Amino acid sequence: MNLIDVYINEVTRRLPEKNREDIGLELRSTIEDMLPEDSTEQDIKVVLNNLGNPAVLASNYSEKPMHLIGPRYYDVYVSLLKMILPIAAVVAIISLLAENIFNYNEDQAFLSVALMVLGKGIWLIIEVFIQTFFWLTIVFAIIERVDNTKDLNPLSFNGKKWTPEDLKSVAHVPRKKAVSNGYVFFSLLWTAIWVTVYFNADHLLGVYQKGENGLQFVMPALNQPILNAYWPVVIICVVLEVALALFMLFKKQWTKNIALLNVVKELVGTISVIVIITNVAIFNQEFIVYMSDLLNLNENAITGYIQWLTIIVYPIFAIWNCIDGYLKAKIN
Amino acid sequence: MSNLLDSLTTELRRGTLTLAVLSQLQTKQYGYSLVQLLEQSGISIEQSTLYPLLRRLEKQELVESLWDTTESRPRKYYVLTDFGIEIYEKLKTEWLVNSKQLYDLLKGE
Structure with a gap:
């Protein structure tokens, strides 16, 4: 018994x-x-x-599935994985390179730094792959178990059953309207670059003088702690830029919504830049004194010029970018 | 090759199991009596498939069950509901039409 x-x-x-x-x-x-x-x-x-x-x-x-991800979600899962893995790896590598280039200390031999970066890079890619794979799989495994529709048809990318209408979104996109993967890549690269520069401004932006070993950095133009204090603003801008880049990656062309998100991004970016630049404390006083001696102007005029130049020039580019987005979205 | 044949055969038979089970539940049956009935007709079914199938049919309200405790050991009996009978008749027609079509198709080879 x-x-x-x-x-x-x-x-x-x-x-x-x-x-x-x-x-x-x-x-x-x-x-x-x-x-x-x-x-x-x-x-x-x-x-x-x-x-x-x-x-x-x-x-x-029990009617629970004995698989992690079934045929209904498998195709979307694999496509997403193929899409996200390279992006995640590229972003990780860019930030690794940026970190090492900007923190490069001349005492270290270039070769040993390069080898270390290579080693770290390989390890980082493995880590990013594992993380991405893990989280995406978890998300899909949960969706598989939460979804209790009886429909077993595989999903297409928009989360609905495939219809011939879907072909329209695959079909040929006019070249001027299309967003290439390269464009997305470079906009992500740009985000990584400016963020790195922003947070390392005190040893990148400033006065360089010719010294014994080529150019030497003598004084920073900006006050790093004040810049750092604006970190939430920077995060918001980064999130918007990355969101826009990913959105473009999915749509592969300019649409009204992308153009709108682009406007939001530019608007937030412009406001942030103006807010930060109008805070006089971001300038390094030493630098302002140096410049006023050099240009024979009083100190307030120096900061004033920098501020007004930014407040006028930056929005012009931002507005042009917004209009350009809408023009591209309108192309049929 | 025999592996492939096995899996194809199983696949062929899988869809017919529900129909076979429904056909035998016009009178009330308990688990093991159902196995015996099906085996007498030459239909072999994995028991690990059959008992869960019965519960699933019950959940779908095609069959209803009741525990009979009057005999020496308690048994759970299953029988078609009215809805089950209706569905069974429709499935049966469907099967007969299908198998005739397939038969004609195979004959004409």
Whole structure:
């Protein structure tokens, strides 16, 4: 009898609580039906062998899938993975390179730094791949289990059943309207570059003088702690830029929504730049004094020129960029 | 090759199991009696498939069950509901039409 108890327990422990008792009772009565009177252990083994692996029996009872990601989501999952993995790797590598280039210390031999970066890079790519793979898989495994529609048709990218209408979004996009992967790549690269420069401004932007070993950095133009204090603004701008880049990557062409997001990005960017530049404290006083001596102007005029130049020039480019977006979106 | 044949055969049979089970539940049956009935007709079915299938049919309201405790050991009996009968008749027609079509197709080879 003991074997039967263990078998039933092996099945029911894999089932939801509410079904355990009923299925257990039914299994027991079935097993007893199949056994002759005065059964031996050998008889029991034959019967249990007929019922098969308890894990399989339990999985047949429970209607949860025995796979992580089923045919319904597999195609979308793989496509997303192919799309995200290279981007994640590129972004990681760019930030690694940026970090090492800007923190490059001339005492170190170039070769040893290059080798270290190469080693770190390989490791970083592996890490990024594992992370991306892990999180995307988790998300899809959850979707697979939460989705209780009976529909088993594979999904297309917009989350609906495929129709011939979908071909229109695949079909040829006019070249001027299209957004190439290269464009997305360079806009992400640009984001990585300006963020790195922003947070390392105190040893990148400033006065350089010719010294014994080529150019030497003598004084920073900006006040790094004040710049750093604006980090939430920077984060918002980065999020908007990355969101726009990814959105473009998906759509592969300019649309009204992308143009609109582009306007939002430019608007937020312009406001941020103006807010930051009008704070006089961001300028390094030493630098302002140096410049006023050099140009023979008073100190307020120097900051004033820099501020007004930024406030006028930056929005012109921003507005041009917004209009350009809408013009491209309008192309049919 | 025999592996492939096996898996194709299983695939062919899988869809017909529900129909076979429904056909035998016009009178009330318990699990093991159903296995015996099906085996007598030459239909072999994995028991690990059959019992869960019965529960699924019950959930879909095609069959209803009741525990009979009057005999020496309690047994759970299953029988078609009115809805089950209706569905069974439709499936049966569907199967007969299909198998006739396939038969003609195979004959004409």
